[in-house]
Structures are given as structure tokens and as C-alpha cells.
Amino acid sequence: MSTVTFALRDSATMLRRNLRHMRRYPSLTFMLVGMPVVFLLLFVYVFGGTVGGNLPGVDGTGRRAYADYLAPGILVVTVVGTATGTAIGIAMDMTEGIIARFRTMAIFRPSILFGHVVGAVIQSMIAVVFVTVVALGVGFRPNASPVEWLAAVGVIAMVSVALTWLAVALGLVARTVESASNLPMPLLLLPFFGSAFVPTDTLPGPLRWFADHQPFTPIIETLRGLLLGTAIGAHGVVSVAWCLGIALLGFVWARAAFERNVARPAR
Amino acid sequence: MTGSTVARAIAARDLRKAYGDTVVLDGIDIDVPAGSVFALLGPNGAGKTTAVHVLSTLIPADGGTAAVAGHDVAIEPDAVRAAIGVTGQFSAVDGLLTGAENLRLMADLHHLDRAVVDGRVADLLERFDLVDAATQTTATYSGGMRRRLDLAMTLVGDPRVIFLDEPTTGLDPRSRRALWQQVRDLVATGVTIFLTTQYLEEADQLADRIALLDGGRIVAEGTPAELKRLVPGGHIRLTFDDPAQLDAAALALAGSERDDDALALDVPGGSDIARLRAVLERLDRDGIAVEGLGIHSPDLDDVFLAMTGGHR
Structure with a gap:
């Protein structure tokens, strides 16, 4: 077998291991779905009545209109949430003796990380499906064509891959499981300072500038455009650029951190 | 490569390792003939585990050279990894997988032919008395069971050189004796074993040669009988x-x-x-x-x- 075949085979083995872990320990997945669902219900039913009436550039008023506006942002929040779960998962895994065993075996080393990343992307897609169903239940009415749906799935997958690599790096550099759960917190807050919950036009000066120039706003606007037909403009290209950049940073950082861990195992 | 090198399963010269100012290995030489059992005996903190980590490619040495199964650990780590099996001091089993799944995971990572995997897994479960527990997740295992599974996982790839880092620490006397027997059975198959232990009795029971490690240096080396002559009796x-x-x-x-x-x-x-x-x-x-x-x-x-x- 060639090196590439070995690399694929080892990565598939590691993926199977991670999927088994998710099945055996489903509470983490439930928690990852639960958080965005709580946000969705809270914002639609508590704030939706007020906010929904005052959305510039959004058709309709009230809770239903706000559900439409909110849903794409909540889907991105779901993806961020699963990524933070990955940081915790990988930090926990690194404390296990079996990782040291893997390092003494003639395997394709990055397969350990690939298994985590692919597993996490699958987990986040499952979470996104759940959250989408709940969103449809509270009045989200996308008007996307099949092609636009496909593109939306692609955008979510792209965001998930990028954030997961970043989360893997954060999980590897964290010295404890606790710090691994705290390090990605800023990521969870970023969508709030973007266009997830309100249009950026409604924000005060400096905050608005920040919201317009951070990665989550173009990503959310792209998704919103695909699902609801709002204008996408340059947001699509900017999103792809951000995701590529974040993925590359996360990948390089994660690989370096993983190799550095070899140099200082627990004695 | 000369004949004498091939006959040595492990050969280390002037191995050095320090963490900051703390010198852990202060220039040790190790020679283990193929097919023999070598015990590195020493108290906690002597550097035993670090020696295992360097020889098993887990960490690089700061100085010196080491060859395992004829391959330099620094130059050809993958060739070394393909020839060794390591059972560390801390349990290296996956707690969320069952015993059988852990063994299967090892079989997959050793790229064993699917046709032989079932047989190999069943054999090892039988040999290490884990048949009844095969379908339970290892989080439910006792310390002795985990250690047995750990060793079984090490054997899935048929390693020629096996590192056992304090294999019986924390085990009750009965499990300890059972594990000793497993090690003796392994030796009978011709593999080389590098064992670390804090127990003189364990080294005496299992090893052909013993080296005493203290403060990162080997302070004495010889057969058990030779060493005992150096030690005041009871x-x-x-x-x-x-x-x-x-x-x-x-x-x-x-x-x-x-x-x-x-x-x-x-x-x-x-x-x-x-x-x-x-x-x-x-x-x-x-x-x-x-x-x-x-x-x-x-x-x-x-x-x-x-x-x-x-x-x-």
C-alpha cells in the first residue's frame, strides 16, 4: 500500500474512534445542540416581538420576520459551539495514555488530528440539521432553491472546517481541559458583535466598524443571502477568504502544537 | 551493519536528556541482546520512564545515540516504531471503547489484513483472560484488567522489542504474578523485553540482566546473581x-x-x-x-x- 493509502486508512480508523466516542458520550452533542436552540427560542420569543418590528431592510414585522432574520446567525453560532466542544474534546484526549501509545506506533501521525476534525465537522452538521428543524418550527421560512440550499450547506461545512482546525489548535495549546473550554469563548461572542442578531446599521460607530470587518458578519450575510434571498455582494468572497485564512492558521498551529507536545509528555 | 549490532535489540551510547536545569539522563549506555529480558531498576525519579520514552521514540534525546531493532531512533523513528510495542506506566487504553474495540483499533492501525483481525483479537482476549469483558467499555475494568488489555494491545502488531514501563506498579500480588507469567510466556516466543521496575524481586524474577539507575546514571549492571553478591544480605x-x-x-x-x-x-x-x-x-x-x-x-x-x- 502506498503512503497515501496508509494516511487515508489511518485517518478513517481515527475517525471511527471519534464517532464511537460521540455515540458513547452523547451528552456533549446534546449540549452543543441545546445552546443554540435556547438562544433561538430566547431571541425569537423574548426579543422578537420588539426587534422584529424595527428591522431596517427586512420584509415583514414581528416574531416571524425576526425568526427569518435570526436563523442564519443561529446556524453559525451552532457551528461555533461545536468547534468549542472540539477544543475540549481534543484537550481531554491528549491527557489519555492512548495518545502516547499512538505516538509510539508507525502510523500517519496527523490522522489523530484529522480524525478529530472530520468527526467534529460531522457532529456540527448533525447539530445544524437539528437546529434548522427547530428554526422551521418557530417560523423560519427560507426561500432557497435546491442549488442555494446546497451552497448554504457548503458554506456551513467550510465555516465548520475552518473553526474546527482553530479549535483543535486551541485545544492542543491549552495546558488544562478547563482552559481549553475557556480559550474559544471569544469565538462564541463574536457573532453577537456582528450581524447575527441585529443588522450592523443599527450599531453605534466603532462597534459598527468592528462588526462590518470581523469574519462572522460576511459569513452570516452570505448564508442569509442564500437562504432568504438578501443581497450577498462581496460577502461571499470575503467569507471564503476568512475561512481559508482561519483554516490555514488553525492547521499550521495545530500541527506545530501537536509535534511540540511530543517534546514534553507527562513524566 | 555488523553482525554484533544486529544481534543487539537495543544499543544506546551516552544517552542524555534534561528538562531545563534538571538532568534526567546523565549519559547512560544500554546493551540488550536480542531475545533477552533487560530490567532497568530504580526509584521514582531515577529516569526510568524518560529512558523508555527516548528509546520508544516518544521524545528526542539531547545527546548520545540509540538504536532499537537495528534502527537509529532519531534517524528512522518509523522503522523503530514498526518493530516495538510499548506498555507505559499509565494505562494506554481507550476508556470509551470496549476491550475488543481497543484491540481492533490496534489491528487497524497496524494495517492487519481484515481476514486475520478477528482471529488475532479472539486469541488475545483468550490469552489475557478478557473474553467475558470483551464487550464492556474499559472504563468499567479493574486495574489488573486494564493492565492485561494494555499488554494485549501492545502485542497486536507482533512487536520484536517490547517496552514495559513499571508494568506491575499498583497491581495486587496475584495480578502481579499473573503478569509475570505473561512476560515469561512472551520471552519464550523470542521477543526482547525492556522492563523498568522499582521492585528488586520483579527484576530478579524476570530479567537476564539488570541495570541500576540512580539520578540519571547507571550505577551498577549485571546478572541478578552478580548484583545480589554486591548487596549486603538481609x-x-x-x-x-x-x-x-x-x-x-x-x-x-x-x-x-x-x-x-x-x-x-x-x-x-x-x-x-x-x-x-x-x-x-x-x-x-x-x-x-x-x-x-x-x-x-x-x-x-x-x-x-x-x-x-x-x-x-
Whole structure:
């Protein structure tokens, strides 16, 4: 077998291991779905009545209109949430003796990380499906064509891959499981300072500038455009650029951190 | 490559490792002939685990060279990894997988043919007495079961050189003896074993050669018999009610060491049954009344006291 075949085979083995872990320990997945669902219900039913009436550039008023506006942002929040779960998962895994065993075996080393990343992307897609169903239940009415749906799935997958690599790096550099759960917190807050919950036009000066120039706003606007037909403009290209950049940073950082861990195992 | 190198499963020269200012390995040489059992004996913190980590490619050495199964650990780590199996001090099993799944995971990572995997897994479960627990997640296993599974996982890839880092630490005596038997069975198949332990008895039971590691240096090396000759034997400690009896006993048992404060006498020359009987017969003959008796067997402390001149 060639090196590439070995690399694929080892990565598939590691993926199977991670999927088994998710099945055996489903509470983490439930928690990852639960958080965005709580946000969705809270914002639609508590704030939706007020906010929904005052959305510039959004058709309709009230809770239903706000559900439409909110849903794409909540889907991105779901993806961020699963990524933070990955940081915790990988930090926990690194404390296990079996990782040291893997390092003494003639395997394709990055397969350990690939298994985590692919597993996490699958987990986040499952979470996104759940959250989408709940969103449809509270009045989200996308008007996307099949092609636009496909593109939306692609955008979510792209965001998930990028954030997961970043989360893997954060999980590897964290010295404890606790710090691994705290390090990605800023990521969870970023969508709030973007266009997830309100249009950026409604924000005060400096905050608005920040919201317009951070990665989550173009990503959310792209998704919103695909699902609801709002204008996408340059947001699509900017999103792809951000995701590529974040993925590359996360990948390089994660690989370096993983190799550095070899140099200082627990004695 | 010369013939003598091939016959050596492990050859290390002047191996050095430090973490910051803390020197962990201070230039050690190790030679393990293929098919033999080598024990690295030392207290906690002596550098045993670090030696295993360097030889098993887990961490790079700061200096020196090491070859395992004919391959340099720094230059061809993957060739070394393909030839070795490591059972570390800390359990290296996946707690969320079952026993059988753990073994299957190893089989997949060794790229074993699917056709042989089932047979191999079933064999190992049988051999390590894990058939009943095969479908339980290992989080439910006892310490002894985890250690057995750990060793079974190490064997999935048929390694030629096996590292066992304190394999019986924390095990009850019965599990310890069972594991010793597993190791002996392995040796019979011709593999080389590199064992670390804090127990003199364990090294004595299993190893062909023993090296004593202290403070990152090998302070003595030899066969168990050679090392035991270097170690003062055990002694018998007698305690008395009455100083007069202590005086009489000290006179009767020449060469013994008296402890007047405790009214005790340490009698050297071993602590086995024959020696015990001889000492008691002598006391009987002289009509000396002994109040208490204690037996002190030689242990790792004695070995180290002898080797390091008491600087511990």
C-alpha cells in the first residue's frame, strides 16, 4: 500500500474512534445542540416581538420576520459551539495514555488530528440539521432553491472546517481541559458583535466598524443571502477568504502544537 | 551493519536528556541482546520512564545515540516504531471503547489484513483472560484488567522489542504474578523485553540482566546473581527485655550490631530460614531469652545504599 493509502486508512480508523466516542458520550452533542436552540427560542420569543418590528431592510414585522432574520446567525453560532466542544474534546484526549501509545506506533501521525476534525465537522452538521428543524418550527421560512440550499450547506461545512482546525489548535495549546473550554469563548461572542442578531446599521460607530470587518458578519450575510434571498455582494468572497485564512492558521498551529507536545509528555 | 549490532535489540551510547536545569539522563549506555529480558531498576525519579520514552521514540534525546531493532531512533523513528510495542506506566487504553474495540483499533492501525483481525483479537482476549469483558467499555475494568488489555494491545502488531514501563506498579500480588507469567510466556516466543521496575524481586524474577539507575546514571549492571553478591544480605533483628541478655547475645553472635537504646541486636548474614534456625538454636543453647524477633530482607534501598554509598 502506498503512503497515501496508509494516511487515508489511518485517518478513517481515527475517525471511527471519534464517532464511537460521540455515540458513547452523547451528552456533549446534546449540549452543543441545546445552546443554540435556547438562544433561538430566547431571541425569537423574548426579543422578537420588539426587534422584529424595527428591522431596517427586512420584509415583514414581528416574531416571524425576526425568526427569518435570526436563523442564519443561529446556524453559525451552532457551528461555533461545536468547534468549542472540539477544543475540549481534543484537550481531554491528549491527557489519555492512548495518545502516547499512538505516538509510539508507525502510523500517519496527523490522522489523530484529522480524525478529530472530520468527526467534529460531522457532529456540527448533525447539530445544524437539528437546529434548522427547530428554526422551521418557530417560523423560519427560507426561500432557497435546491442549488442555494446546497451552497448554504457548503458554506456551513467550510465555516465548520475552518473553526474546527482553530479549535483543535486551541485545544492542543491549552495546558488544562478547563482552559481549553475557556480559550474559544471569544469565538462564541463574536457573532453577537456582528450581524447575527441585529443588522450592523443599527450599531453605534466603532462597534459598527468592528462588526462590518470581523469574519462572522460576511459569513452570516452570505448564508442569509442564500437562504432568504438578501443581497450577498462581496460577502461571499470575503467569507471564503476568512475561512481559508482561519483554516490555514488553525492547521499550521495545530500541527506545530501537536509535534511540540511530543517534546514534553507527562513524566 | 555488523553482525554484533544486529544481534543487539537495543544499543544506546551516552544517552542524555534534561528538562531545563534538571538532568534526567546523565549519559547512560544500554546493551540488550536480542531475545533477552533487560530490567532497568530504580526509584521514582531515577529516569526510568524518560529512558523508555527516548528509546520508544516518544521524545528526542539531547545527546548520545540509540538504536532499537537495528534502527537509529532519531534517524528512522518509523522503522523503530514498526518493530516495538510499548506498555507505559499509565494505562494506554481507550476508556470509551470496549476491550475488543481497543484491540481492533490496534489491528487497524497496524494495517492487519481484515481476514486475520478477528482471529488475532479472539486469541488475545483468550490469552489475557478478557473474553467475558470483551464487550464492556474499559472504563468499567479493574486495574489488573486494564493492565492485561494494555499488554494485549501492545502485542497486536507482533512487536520484536517490547517496552514495559513499571508494568506491575499498583497491581495486587496475584495480578502481579499473573503478569509475570505473561512476560515469561512472551520471552519464550523470542521477543526482547525492556522492563523498568522499582521492585528488586520483579527484576530478579524476570530479567537476564539488570541495570541500576540512580539520578540519571547507571550505577551498577549485571546478572541478578552478580548484583545480589554486591548487596549486603538481609539481617535478623532481635530485641531483649534486659541488657544482660543483650550482652550475652552480642557475645554469642559475633559480628552483630547492637543498638543499646532499643535493646536490640541486628544479626547479619542473611534472613532465610536456615540462617534463622541457626541463630535461634545458638540462642537456645546459651539459654538467652529473646523478647522479639524481626526479619529484614534485602530490598531496593539496600541495593542503592550499597551502590551509591548512602547518598540518597
